[in-house]
Amino acid sequence: MYHPSEWSSWRQQNKMAISLGTRQAADEEARAEVEVLNSRLDKTSQLTKKIQASLSRLESSGRSVQEAVGPLYGSTQKLQTLGANIDGVINAIQRIRQPSDIKSNEEDIIRKGPEKAGLAAFLSSVKRVNKALQEMKQTNLRTNQQAVSDLSRLLKAGNTQLEGHFQHLLQEDSRPIEPLYYITKDKAFPMLSQDKTTRLGLINSYIGSSMRQSGTSGESPVLQLYASVRGPYLTATLQNLASASLNTAKKKSPDAIYRQGTNGMGHYAKGMEAAFLAEYDNICGLFSREEWSRVFNLTCQGSISEMARTLRELNIHIKNNLTTDCYLAYEIIEIISNLSSNLDTRTGELRPTFAAALKPIRETGKSSLGELLEDTRRRISNLPTIPGDGAALPITSETMTRLQTMVDFLRPISSIMISIGDGGWKSAPNTNNSSDQIPTLKSFDVGADGKQIFAHYSVDTIDTLLTSLEARAKPVLKGKPALGVFIANNATVIERSIRNSDLQPLLQSRMGDIDKWRKTGAQLYTLAWREPSAHLLDVQYTNRGNRPQSGSAAAIDSAAILKGLGSKDKDSIKEKFRLFNASFDELVAKHKSLSMEKEVREMLGKQVQQMIEPLYGRFWDRYHEVDKGKGKYVKYDKGSISGVFLSLT
Template sequence: MAVGLGSKAADEEARAEVEVLNSRLEKTSQLSKKIQASLSRLEANGKSMQDAIGPIYGNTQKLQVMGTNIEGILGAIERIRQPSDLKNSEEEIIRKGPEKAGLSAFLSSVKRLSKALSEMQRTNLRANQQALADLNRLLKAGNSQLESYFVKILQEDSRPIEPLTFITKDKPFPVLNQDLTTRLGLINSFISSVTRQTGFGGDSPVLQLYASVRGPYLLSTLQNLASASVNTAKKKVPDAVYRQGTNGIGTYAKGTEAAFLAEYENICKLFARDEWSKVLNLTCQGAISELARTLRELNAHIKLNLTTDCYLAYEIMEIITSLSANIDGRTGELKPSFAAALKPIRETGKSSLADLLEDTRRRINSIQTLPQDGSVPSITTEAMTRLQTMVDFLRPISSIMISIGDGGWKASTAAANASDQIPSLKSFDVTADGKQIFAHYCVDTIDTLLASLEQKGKATLKGKATLGVFVANNATVVDRMIRGSDLQPLLASRMADVDKWRKNGFQIYSVAWREPSAHLLDVQYTNRGQRPPSGSAAAIDSAAIVKGLSSKDKDAIKEKFRLFNASFDELVAKHKSLHMEREVREALSRQVRQMIEPLYCRFWDRYHEVDKGKGKYAKYNKAEISGVFLTLG
């Protein structure tokens, strides 16, 4: 019974839940119908709204496009008006110029014009063509005034100076003052930027403007030094030999170096690094051309006076080469320009070596008569003095020697080297020693001198004795002038080449003494009687020897004594009459004594009794003839 009640209650509860669910489902169905009805009404309303709003939206878009177009037109009108307004506002500043308007204000005005012109060129509006032309005209006028103002400012501090004032006091040449450099720098920077912006490439016109002002400044500043170099080359005494340092070229070079380095300092302050080289070359071009003209004038003078003024050519070579190296070391520029200016002098220096040798030959050949006492002619001391002087210019001469090569002073090769052809690397021996080659040149000069003198002596001097003394004297003077000068260390290893000439002179001189020595030779027959005693003179019995001679042999001995005496006395007198250098006299007297005295003493020991002590034939005894030899030294 209890179970039946429980089951009934559960059924009732389930029916109740089903009724609830059915009730909710019905409400949901009713709600869905209401929503569907609402959506239908909303769709109908939306279509009506779209039909109503569509025309309004289209009109709104048209209005927006129209507004944008109107704004564009207004902007274009404004842009068209701007150039005209800008022209009016900037023209007054441009008309005043940078000096009256002020450099800063003027530069700002030109910058604004440049910017506006650039923008207008991009828009390319046809309506702006006139304004474009006006702005372009204004900008050109502004740039032109800036360039003119640049030149005017630069000229304020570009009056020529007196270079000697700075050279003698060892002061650097003046540079542009700081205030001026600042203003010039502003102008240069602006014009350079404009040049770059145009896109046409090329250099800023300021480079040429700077050179057009500072170039004449350098030329005028150095003009007096150039003139002085030419004037100091003029000779008061025609045959005077040039003395080192007497020409103004050294001062000229000092002034040029100081002026160029000061200019380079100015250029470095004003211009960009990649412009330094071009500006320096442009600025210095006139001054270097004047230097080249001056060197050509000096070269013409040297050629006319080569034997006395060749040293000026060597000095100029050293000075200008040093100048070029100093400036190149500081700037890295102008070396080719200096080399071109120096070329005529350098060619003269090269050819001078062969010319001086030929001059030595020519002068000796033109001598009509040589000193008959065997003394040394002036050509010998002049030729050696020339070599001594050359040592003072050893650096430039060594350079020449290396460039022409060993033996390059020979006439045929010297002519080739003096040509205008550009030498190749093969023509230079980088391992060559210029000093050693110069030593070879000195030996060639000495050989040419002494050989020519000997040849001339053979034609004009009488007798072997005079010729021998003449050759020995000249060789001795050459030797002495080498040892007593700076030639000695250069020619120390070549003195044998000089000594051979002195020995040659001694040998020629000894030929003259062969005659008296020949008279002292006699014939001895060892198969006739007793062998002649040998050993000391005391062992020789002259009386016994003479007694053993036949009358004919005695007469022959007497004749030998007579001929010897005559020849000996003549040669002694000749010896004493000749002029001999001290070393030559000592050497020749010793040589003659060694040649004659042993022979005479032997002959006298054997045959002096031929005249029974009367001295009629045996004129000199051994002590007397020894005394004669002492008088020769």
Template sequence: MLHSFTHSALVYLGTNIDIDAVVAAIEKLRQPADSKDDEENIIRQGPEKAGLSNYLNSIKRLNKALENMQSSNLRANQQTISDLQRLVKNGNTQLENSFDKLLRTETPRSIEPLHYITKERPFPLLSQDTISKLSLMNSYVSGNSSSENSLVKIYAEVRGAYLSQTLVNLAYASVNTAKKKSPDAIYRSGTNGIGMYAQAMEGLFVAEYDIICNIFMRQDWGPAFQAACQAPLAELARTLRELNNHIKAHLSTDCYLAYEVTEIMSGLSNSLDTRTGELKTALAAALKPVRETSKMSLAELLDDTRRKVSTIQALPPDGSPIPVVSETMQRLQTMVDFLRPISSIMISLGDGGWKSMTPSNTSTDAIPSLASFDIGADGKEIFAHYCTDTIDSLMSALEQKARLLLKGKSVLGVFLANNITIIERMIRDSDLKPLLEGRLGGLDTWRKKAKALYSDTCKEISIHLFDVIHTSRTQRPPSGSNESASIVKALSSKDKDAIKAKFQTFNTSFDELVARHKTFSMEREVRQMFAKDVQQMLEPLYNRFWDRYHEIDKGRGKYIKYDKSAIAAVFLSLY
């Protein structure tokens, strides 16, 4: 066979070729066939028994031999080429299996993430020996493949399962802690498990990226990391969808959870992007439903306030404030605890953007950056504007409902003033105060309206204290202790009767006002405000009228019920 091949080769190469050179070339072609059995023995043993370095060197030699044989393009080498190809394929398969086996052996099913978080310990890596072996295997595979690195898929499958299993309980806890014993309880910052979930995810993912960078070539870092994180990210997306459904079903009490999730997950995205340069798009997609709910909540909460007022069937007949006012202010107070994410949402919407918000114009694929969570002047100002919009919307709805359900201007004034006072008090006694200082001109307008409504009765009563008795200049008596006697003496019988009637009518109207004032339920500030208004409007007029005409009664008390000291005491009793 060799003789026939040599003769053919000599004929082919021509008579001018050095015979020794030809023989040497032929001997070189024969070497792979001669060493095939030795390499096959190494391959059969596998990486573990043969030793990884020895095994990899064997595959490399086989690859080199195969390359040489194929480049000769001689039919005589076809069987050897086939044998070498079989050995190389078998060697590669065993290498992949060895990679898979070693990785599975050294990867736990899961770990307890809270152990590392609570003790502030870094999440575990693979041992240096394991990483060295896996890296050697990858160096060979990635250096001898023009297609995708097969080890990336193996790595992602093994480590992805480990990541998912480690995080699954925290994912469950995030959903479970959203459920409350009392449906009306307002969500409080940090009471949901999402923060711990994100913290564990960051620690695990950063450790995983570190491992990947020590095993794979740079071009495979991103694909390997994204593939390994795909399963736990899918679980995260499912968890956030469940949380979002819960938030939407309890928007008035749990909208704050949406703000917290937005901030936490945005922080996770930014941190991982800084440390790995990966996963920003995947995390933005997972957060998207909650982020959109956060934006929509601003308009929804305004509408919810108006809806609550519109469904009221009756109002307290004594003008007492109603719960929707304190509930609305409590919501604004709680929002301050989430000012960072809310500020970011406000900035993205623009000042007043909540007024024209619809589901179709809230969507955005961009995840907020760290810079967007800086609580700058713009974010604070826009939130303050949202607060004043909420308050004005609430007061407008209350006035509209009160005009339908309450009878009389006085009780309407009391009702509005009480609610204004509740609003002011809840601003003054909370973190809303520095945000809304100097921005409450709208409340002053509502207070003036309430005062005007309540004082309307006073205007009616004051009419009885205006006299229409005229005297000529020559007849006008001098002022002094006997002024009243002189004035009364100068009156005609008809005028005297008119003055008597005025005193009597005033007495009746004033007593009704006092009695009604005392039946109203007023906040302390409101009672003092209205008492002061009544006193300032009526006391000077009454005192002047009494000074002029008290002699009409001659101290008998038939027409005049109050002297100046007595009516002053009544005014004081109103406070």
């Protein structure tokens, strides 16, 4: 490599050479650059050798450093491990000391209880104990076993006090009330206050959370606690209504027919519905949604059991007075069915429970239909006698009154009719296979008409009544007039009862069946009047002289007709008048002695008149001169006999 002074001198020489010629100058410059590059390569080689020598020395120094530093690094790692171990020991010591500190800090608060310490402070303390206990169980240190046991006992004591406080708070607002005050004033039943609900909710939330954290299975004890307090509250609140339902069923007169709304069951159901709905709102504000059903059923169980007991006692009363109090069964069926439906719509609960409680009375209601028919047959067959005057029997009016009263309970009776089917009253219900469920529309034949089936039942009842009466009267009223009047009287009482009541629209299409019975009675009655009618028939010989005159009655000449008769024929006419008079007078007296309903008397009087008067008028026109107006044989003229007929109606 050139020294700078040398390079400068060389360039000056070159400049001078260049001037000698351009080509010579270029060649010289190229040779100079090659020389410079060669010089640089020599210096680079020398530098590379120096670097290699330096790297060799550095590598040798590195091995020396590694040999010197290695033991120091190992010692440093050991020191780090030792430090970590020391920290772990310190932490372990702190954890060992922690339970003792927690117990000392929280035990005083828990010992005071939620009332003295305050619910918020007490809950915070119990939560801290619970958290510490869970963490301690996770460490699984043998030295913590005693501490775990101590904290467990402390936590259990705290939870027990919380449950007791929960119960105490509930009891403050669970004194029985008088339900009639709220029912008659149309007021909502009282609920738990908002402040009380908030405090109860905090306790319930903590206990539920604590159970989930600890992995405890089963339901929260708070559910049972709530039911154990509010259940007796509901039962005690409704107790007076239950007693009133039994007391109002007692009868002053054994024969008194139950009248709609006179039993206390209606108020009982209203009170129960209002109380249950208020309780359901309490539960919804206090418990989680998945707990609502369980708590509500537990809470209401006692009240429904008391209602079931009340219904069983009422059922015994109804069975003992079935003919007069079967309507109470129908009313209870409707009341409890409506109660169950209303609560089910609002809460979705209790329908099966109500159905089970109602089952005995519902079965009594079903069986009553057939038993009432059988009672009608039995009472008629056991009648001591049948009135000889053909008067209608009281059982007819009683039976029709029963049907009229049933119309007042047509809704529950219709549901019974649909459930047993048309004609189902003719066979005893199988109570063993009866469902506990209160019937709904889905359980009915959608094509069935409860009113129509009841109409069929009413017709069956009437037919059973009249058939039994006829069978009982035949051997007693051997005379056909009295038997006919008896049948017609009872049929007329039935018809009148239908037309003057709400039975009329139900049985309008079946009135012809009842009218047949009345016509049957009229036919039996008029059979006896054939005898006097027979005496008014005479034999006319058209091939003899003095042929009977035709034309109007005024044109008939009785004297001329009699003049053409022989003495034997005249005597026969006299005998016919005599026999007619005797038979007619006897039947008139019998007619007047019989007891007839107004409609029957008018009907039978007109039928007798239509049957006898035309025959007598014709016979009188022809033969009244047989005793020349002395009245010895011809007792009645046409005017007087017409008056007799008028007296019959």
